[in-house]
Amino acid sequence: EIVLTQSPGTLSLSPGERATLSCRASQTMTSPYLAWYQQRPGQAPRLLIFGASSRATGIPDRFSGSGSGTDFTLTISGLEPEDFAVYYCQQYGRSPLTFGGGTQVEIK
């Protein structure tokens, strides 16, 4: 199975700052079947990005995804208060579908 490693584990930033989250796959993904989700405390995950770089419906454009092969990035261009949450990457190119361990974005 494809193992996804997210870094850093925790990112401490201030509102307005730029957040850069990394997701590395254990195998080369020949197609960009990589998604990102946001999870706030006590809530279900919310889809942000799919296909490595396509924003889901209703997602603000401060969220962007990039990458290919084994290295993928989620960028939040200017953190809003509601963006402080845990973020998961997920691959769906090969079964079993797998998630990364998550990056917590916390207020500095």
Next chain:
Amino acid sequence: QVQLQESGPGLVKPSETLSLSCSVSGGSISKYYWSWIRQPPGKGLEWIAYIYYSGTTNYNPSLKSRVTISVDTSKNQFSLKLNSVTAADTAIYYCARALWGSWGVFDSWGQGMLVTVSS
């Protein structure tokens, strides 16, 4: 907008079977893939299985020997059974719908249901 709602017992005894249902409202279960995903308290996400409305299934090999997923299109719901549970199966269980045309991008989720395995 489609809504998903998990239901079932919140407490299951060790060695017994965990049974959950997911009711879909505001949309049809047809033409989509539907999954179960779980999250142990304070930990990450684990995909369990998917089912297509036609009945095609796919399971995570780590759980395949203990899991059955099924669909009832007449009731617009799908279900999960996990047998021989242990404390390690204690988790929040989510049902989710995949984007149309995809099997693995989840654009709609239930609120989640905490299932505790304990005697």
